[in-house]
Amino acid sequence: MIVHDGPLARTLAAIKPADTEAMDLARAHQDRLTKPRGALGALEDVAVRLAGVAGACPPPLPAPAALAIFAGDHGVHAQGVTPWPQEVTTQMVANFLAGGAVANAFAAQAGASVTVVDVGVAADLPEAPGLVSRKVAYGTADLSQGPAMTSDQAVAALEAGIAVAVDLIDAGAACLITGDMGIANTTASAALICAFTGHDPALATGRGTGVDDTTLELKIAVIRRALEINGLSTPPASAAPPAVSEGVSEALRTLAAVGGLEHAALAGFILASAAARVPVILDGVIAGSSALVAVALSPHAIDYCVAGHRSAEPGHGVALDHLGLRALVDLDLRLGEGTGALLAYPLVGSAVRVMHEVATFDSAGVTDKDTRPTSP
Numbered sequence: 001m002i003v004h005d006g007p008l009a010r011t012l013a014a015i016k017p018a019d020t021e022a023m024d025l026a027r028a029h030q031d032r033l034t035k036p037r038g039a040l041g042a043l044e045d046v047a048v049r050l051a052g053v054a055g056a057c058p059p060p061l062p063a064p065a066a067l068a069i070f071a072g073d074h075g076v077h078a079q080g081v082t083p084w085p086q087e088v089t090t091q092m093v094a095n096f097l098a099g100g101a102v103a104n105a106f107a108a109q110a111g112a113s114v115t116v117v118d119v120g121v122a123a124d125l126p127e128a129p130g131l132v133s134r135k136v137a138y139g140t141a142d143l144s145q146g147p148a149m150t151s152d153q154a155v156a157a158l159e160a161g162i163a164v165a166v167d168l169i170d171a172g173a174a175c176l177i178t179g180d181m182g183i184a185n186t187t188a189s190a191a192l193i194c195a196f197t198g199h200d201p202a203l204a205t206g207r208g209t210g211v212d213d214t215t216l217e218l219k220i221a222v223i224r225r226a227l228e229i230n231g232l233s234t235p236p237a238s239a240a241p242p243a244v245s246e247g248v249s250e251a252l253r254t255l256a257a258v259g260g261l262e263h264a265a266l267a268g269f270i271l272a273s274a275a276a277r278v279p280v281i282l283d284g285v286i287a288g289s290s291a292l293v294a295v296a297l298s299p300h301a302i303d304y305c306v307a308g309h310r311s312a313e314p315g316h317g318v319a320l321d322h323l324g325l326r327a328l329v330d331l332d333l334r335l336g337e338g339t340g341a342l343l344a345y346p347l348v349g350s351a352v353r354v355m356h357e358v359a360t361f362d363s364a365g366v367t368d369k370d371t372r373p374t375s376p
């Protein structure tokens, strides 16, 4: 499938690699600050990454932050891959809008705004403040019986995510945070992860909201069938990367075959953040699988992503390894909604604040062991 002129094509064309000069300056600056070199561990990498994102050293503080929770339903629910009824997606959307979900509590604690986006809920939702209606369909088709989405639906959902990111950034957001809600979406996530990384469903499939052993086996079999029926053989590890246009059309085909509407929207959200040079903090396995889509569409999108946390879902570890991302928080969370990314947000802010406020050895008059004059 060829991506014609439109928001997706324009977003892909706007994505540039991170600024390596700003990253070099950030590394050198870290080494002059009053701390042993490397003492802030992974936070130093975050600060360097954000310098590359902004093309500036120090990078701007990542505030204010905006969480977008993309909600969608899944035809594969009919296969019994989750113990929860589908209407919980709609009910949780109402809960987010009423301020009663964990994501609301974590967003309040972090000082992030919350936007809920209906990209594919299987019910009509009444208008409400904080709800953005970008519905592409009333849920996907069953991915174990054929493609979950048409290619037009996949592109429309990608462009919905792009539009939401652009609106939040235009309204002043300096950091985007991914969130999701969709009963059965860990099945689609695992299928995407297998298709993009070549891992076997037995390794990439987890218990989601908490399935028992029998349902986990069923879930693995459903994902195997989905990959087979959609002609998604797992790529050999040694395969050469495809040419760019071929990569884009194959990525779109894979997304449409086994993804969800919220995965597509999240991929668009990530791509738009990269195009705007704004950092995006990724949540759990749904965000991780969506980032695989984004990176398959535009490899440099990865430069703009920070892995907020590592979910308990095994497929999330597989996705993070494939993307080369290290998660900031690892607390066995398996909730989604953006909760893990929200917990990581203050760490990202702290990493950047260090670059603005911490004194250098020179300015503070602290002796640096590496530059101390040797006595005659």
Ligand SMILES: O=C(O)c1ccc[n+]([C@@H]2O[C@H](COP(=O)([O-])O)[C@@H](O)[C@H]2O)c1
Residues within 6 Å of the ligand: 081, 082, 083, 084, 180, 181, 182, 183, 184, 185, 186, 187, 207, 208, 209, 210, 283, 284, 285, 286, 311, 312, 313, 316, 333, 334, 335, 336, 337
């Ligand atoms: O973010 C995660 O890693 C994560 C792990 C397990 C479950 N979830 C959430 O649980 C729902 C999907 O679980 P399931 O079992 O219905 O596939 C969906 O609303 C996700 O946000 C999310």
Ligand SMILES: Cc1cc2nc[nH]c2cc1C
Residues within 6 Å of the ligand: 084, 088, 092, 180, 181, 182, 209, 335, 336, 337
């Ligand atoms: C209650 C509930 C809340 C959630 N939040 C994200 N996914 C969820 C799934 C369930 C079942």
